[in-house]
Amino acid sequence: MLKAIVTVMLKKGIFDPQGRAVxxxxxxxxxxxxxxxxxxxxxxxxxxxxxxxxxxxxxxxxCDKMLANPVVESYSFEIKEA
Amino acid sequence: MLKAIVTVMLKKGIFDPQGRAVxxxxxxxxxxxxxxxxxxxxxxxxxxxxxxxxxxxxxxxxCDKMLANPVVESYSFEIKEA
Structure with missing residues (x-):
């Protein structure tokens, strides 16, 4: 059994209104x-x-098919033992 | 200049409908x-x-005041050089 930790962020240069609000x-x-x-x-x-x-x-x-929108988002992940 | 990476997750045992949908x-x-x-x-x-x-x-x-809701969420963070 493995565990994946995926991080999806807006690409640099894409305005992040939620971040701005925070x-x-x-x-x-x-x-x-x-x-x-x-x-x-x-x-x-x-x-x-x-x-x-x-x-x-x-x-x-x-990530390519569903978790990230490649136009505006980039992703990274790590796989570890669950 | 430092950079903080904060992760806020629903606590274990709290139902995560968004996760379920994904x-x-x-x-x-x-x-x-x-x-x-x-x-x-x-x-x-x-x-x-x-x-x-x-x-x-x-x-x-x-995190305590604004970023996480202590009732249902837990947080962790790391600080690194920007």
């Missing part, structure tokens, strides 16, 4: 040293697989 | 080896700070 919110409660907040998704998935290489290929495919 | 979606396109998908947020923040200990205290406070 930055403004933090500033309004006194955290004025926080700049450039970017918000993405983290997915944790249990994989019924034992082979790391197969799991990597599979997760790449999932 | 799991179903993946299954429907053939990824049937994926189980137990959980989805959280990842925040990347630039901090205009140089002291790691101060930054850690500050990020803890941000």
């Amino acid at each position: 930055q403004n919110g933090l500033e309004s409660i006194g955290f004025d040293k926080v700049k450039g907040v970017r918000i993405g998704k983290q997915l944790e998935m249990d994989l019924e697989m034992d082979d790391r290489a197969t799991a990597e290929t599979s997760v790449h495919e999932m | 799991q179903n979606g993946l299954e429907s396109i053939g990824f049937d080896k994926v189980k137990g998908v959980r989805i959280g947020k990842q925040l990347e923040m630039d901090l205009e700070m140089d002291d790691r200990a101060t930054a850690e205290t500050s990020v803890h406070e941000m």
Whole structure:
């Protein structure tokens, strides 16, 4: 059994309104040293697989097909023992 | 200049409908080896700070006050050089 931790973030240069809202919110409660907040998704998935290489290929495919929008998002992931 | 990477996930045992929807979606396109998908947020923040200990205290406070809902979410973070 393996576990995949996938992180999907907006690409650099793509405006991140949610991040901006959080930055403004933090500033309004006194955290004025926080700049450039970017918000993405983290997915944790249990994989019924034992082979790391197969799991990597599979997760790449999932990201390309469904988890990330390649036009505006980039992804990275790590595979570990569950 | 430091960078904080904050991960906010639903606590174990809290139902994650978004994760479930993604799991179903993946299954429907053939990824049937994926189980137990959980989805959280990842925040990347630039901090205009140089002291790691101060930054850690500050990020803890941000999470407690705004970034995570302590009732249903748990958070973790790492601080690194920007």
